[in-house]
Amino acid sequence: MTGLTRYPCNDALAQHLDDLPDLKTLFRQDPSRGERYSLDAAGLTLDYSKNHLNEQTLALFARLAEEAGLEGKIKAMFKGQPINHTEGRAVLHCALRGSVDSDVMVDGVKVSQEVSQTLAKMATFVDSLYQGRWLGFTGKAITDVVSIGIGGSFLGPKIVTEALKPFWQRKVAVHYVANIDGAALADKLAGLDPQTTLFITASKSFGTQETLSNSESARDWLKAAGASFEDLAKHFVAVTANVPKAEAFGIAAQNCFPMWDWVGGRYSLWSAIGLPIALAIGMANFEALLAGARDMDQHFVSAPISANMPALMALIGVSYINYQGASSHALLPYDHGLRALPGYVQQLDMESNGKGCHQDGSAISHLTGPVIWGAEGTNGQHAFHQLLHQGKQLIPADFILPLESHYKLGRHHAMLASNCFAQSQALMQGKTLAEAQGELRQAGLGEAEVAALAPHKVMPGNRPSNTLLMDKVTPQTLGALIALYEHKVLVQGLIWDLNSFDQWGVELGKVLGNAVLDKLEDQSQPLDLDSSTNGLIARFRQQQQKGGAL
Numbered sequence: 001m002t003g004l005t006r007y008p009c010n011d012a013l014a015q016h017l018d019d020l021p022d023l024k025t026l027f028r029q030d031p032s033r034g035e036r037y038s039l040d041a042a043g044l045t046l047d048y049s050k051n052h053l054n055e056q057t058l059a060l061f062a063r064l065a066e067e068a069g070l071e072g073k074i075k076a077m078f079k080g081q082p083i084n085h086t087e088g089r090a091v092l093h094c095a096l097r098g099s100v101d102s103d104v105m106v107d108g109v110k111v112s113q114e115v116s117q118t119l120a121k122m123a124t125f126v127d128s129l130y131q132g133r134w135l136g137f138t139g140k141a142i143t144d145v146v147s148i149g150i151g152g153s154f155l156g157p158k159i160v161t162e163a164l165k166p167f168w169q170r171k172v173a174v175h176y177v178a179n180i181d182g183a184a185l186a187d188k189l190a191g192l193d194p195q196t197t198l199f200i201t202a203s204k205s206f207g208t209q210e211t212l213s214n215s216e217s218a219r220d221w222l223k224a225a226g227a228s229f230e231d232l233a234k235h236f237v238a239v240t241a242n243v244p245k246a247e248a249f250g251i252a253a254q255n256c257f258p259m260w261d262w263v264g265g266r267y268s269l270w271s272a273i274g275l276p277i278a279l280a281i282g283m284a285n286f287e288a289l290l291a292g293a294r295d296m297d298q299h300f301v302s303a304p305i306s307a308n309m310p311a312l313m314a315l316i317g318v319s320y321i322n323y324q325g326a327s328s329h330a331l332l333p334y335d336h337g338l339r340a341l342p343g344y345v346q347q348l349d350m351e352s353n354g355k356g357c358h359q360d361g362s363a364i365s366h367l368t369g370p371v372i373w374g375a376e377g378t379n380g381q382h383a384f385h386q387l388l389h390q391g392k393q394l395i396p397a398d399f400i401l402p403l404e405s406h407y408k409l410g411r412h413h414a415m416l417a418s419n420c421f422a423q424s425q426a427l428m429q430g431k432t433l434a435e436a437q438g439e440l441r442q443a444g445l446g447e448a449e450v451a452a453l454a455p456h457k458v459m460p461g462n463r464p465s466n467t468l469l470m471d472k473v474t475p476q477t478l479g480a481l482i483a484l485y486e487h488k489v490l491v492q493g494l495i496w497d498l499n500s501f502d503q504w505g506v507e508l509g510k511v512l513g514n515a516v517l518d519k520l521e522d523q524s525q526p527l528d529l530d531s532s533t534n535g536l537i538a539r540f541r542q543q544q545q546k547g548g549a550l
């Protein structure tokens, strides 16, 4: 634990965090703590009172934010400055939801104009499918849309579509395929009719192996069903920044929805990458999703640090990661529709802040992005919460709960909520040895048994968490929730002075993967890699030969 030694406030912050009493004491000292450390913004409520902080912590957080130049750097992003400097790109996903001045230009083009033109094109497309005007190669209306994409071209649309099931318009069915594993596409196609299925190839680069291979196999499936090359135009649209590559694939330029260099893949669900969302929930709901994110943007750029939801969540996280040794962070949505949220935030956070050097290329000497993981409650309680309660690592958690369910089913929602609230309470208060002993004595156990059993029932407590509430999961509140995490990740990246918007680490695996693929498919290629990789390739070749593939 080195702290953040580059900042003058480092020592004061480290000392202060060391001196803080435990959570139970903090609650005892201040009966209004729950209320004091709660905050409303953009339809969300954050209760951050079960964290290691007090007024002095907040003042130190504000100092840290100032010393890191947070305000100016956030403004630079919203103004369209090329803050993704390793790729020479602006970072303007907030423009997709109308949060950036309408006169911001990139490469001589007004960003706001491109955004509104794309939204109009999406609306026309959605309408033509809804009205049954978009016909397949045998003249039948499209009934199913399969979005083929991976990473940011998949995870965002997928979580939003899933979470907003109560808002589905059910005019067309929306499906997703991401993995290169043939099982993903084969499974999906098995239930579909080629005459009435349309594919969206969602790839900013139009160069991602998984997406291109799945699109090619989908194209073969259509051809095998009798579609000619010209017919493919009726069954494929693309969302891409690389129209020439899409055209070479056989997708007409007019069937391409734009993407831009100024939108990172993991920030792209608000763009035409969100087309499958719009098809599932309708354009009006898609606009409401954008509006929810816009509300959070407005809160983020205007609220002071001590009342700024994304900034507070980021700074609280930094205090655990850099001063208390936390290296992971759990996301626990108590909502079945939000079950894919941990996976979505995983890419958002880990691809953004899983970095090892500062903006100027110097090595970072402290922890950066945490491992993001989690699962829906209450399932997680019966799987990994044991470690949260009694394990030896500090794992801060976010509990997320809609106060009202779309599914009125007996007492289910009250029981769900009670579990959510009780978990954070248990993590905070724990159970002392004396309490455990008392319970065992009361249950009639003798002193020897009490002594043997009590240590196993001790829970250290003092384990921090946030609780995020919303009235209901709606396009608006979900938009705000996702934007909240985007900005949290941004603030942490700025504090750590790293570039949150590139992902060079992913590239090495891609390059090596292609070299290995050549060797897997071509027996004549020498096995001249390390002995482990050579052995694995040889084993694969053997099995393929047995199966007749080589």
Ligand SMILES: O=P(O)(O)OC[C@H]1O[C@](O)(CO)[C@@H](O)[C@@H]1O
Pocket (backbone or CB within 6 Å): 150, 151, 152, 153, 202, 203, 204, 205, 206, 207, 208, 211, 265, 266, 351, 503, 506
């Ligand atoms: O949209 P594309 O260009 O196919 O990229 C898909 C994903 O691949 C990555 O570049 C790396 O995994 C992600 O950042 C991106 O979201």
